[in-house]
Amino acid sequence: MAIINRLSTPFSVRSAVNRRRSSGSSKLAAAARCQADMDAASRAHTNQPSRDDRVNRQIVDLVAGQHLEGRTVLEVGGRNHPRSALLEGSGAGYVSVDLDGATGDGVIVADICSCPEIETASMAMVLSVDVFEHLAEPWNAAAEISRILEPGGVVYTSTLFSWRYHPVPEDYYRYTPAGLEHLFGSLDTISSGFDTTERRRNLLGTGYAAPLEPDAFGGWRENWRVFHAGRKPHSAGAVAELDRAAP
Structure with missing residues (x-):
């Protein structure tokens, strides 16, 4: 043994x-x-339309559903006029509002959170892309946008639900579709939802964003966009007048 x-x-x-x-x-x-x-998973978004293309497609669809001839469209935070080309053929005028008007013509230098510079019910459409996360008082911005919209006018907002911190010059908030609907509660919701196309993209930080220290999973890998489109209802008097004018 x-x-x-x-x-x-x-x-x-x-x-x-x-x-x-x-x-x-x-x-x-x-x-x-x-x-x-x-x-x-990190590369999957490269097989889909780019972020700008996805946002612009939604805006183009909204523009197509509006009669904009002779009316004005406002872009919030658009001092470089990034989406003016989307209005070609619509007959609409285009202006932007920004805290920095250094780029010159067509920019109203003002704070959308408190914006007496823009008249009530003067805009047929208001666009906002990658702005609301940087606003210190988004509830005031939503109220001002709702005020300056014409009755029947449309607002489109594209912002972030989950994204890495990127102070430009500061980064305050993240949103859900329900949150945006609540902010624009005086409007009738046309559509809202998430965009998870870039969810697993490996974000490390470029441009204004300070580099993110990678860990075992890389950088930031939970990237969700969120959007909302709403229409300002006509007043009861305006609706009654339209009913009387109808054949």
């Missing part, structure tokens, strides 16, 4: 070593598969 025990000990040791090696190899293989899956 003693001889058998002495002979069996080396086999037991070798078996344990082999098991540890096998376990280590399995963990490495699992880690490699996990990394490959993460890399594939």
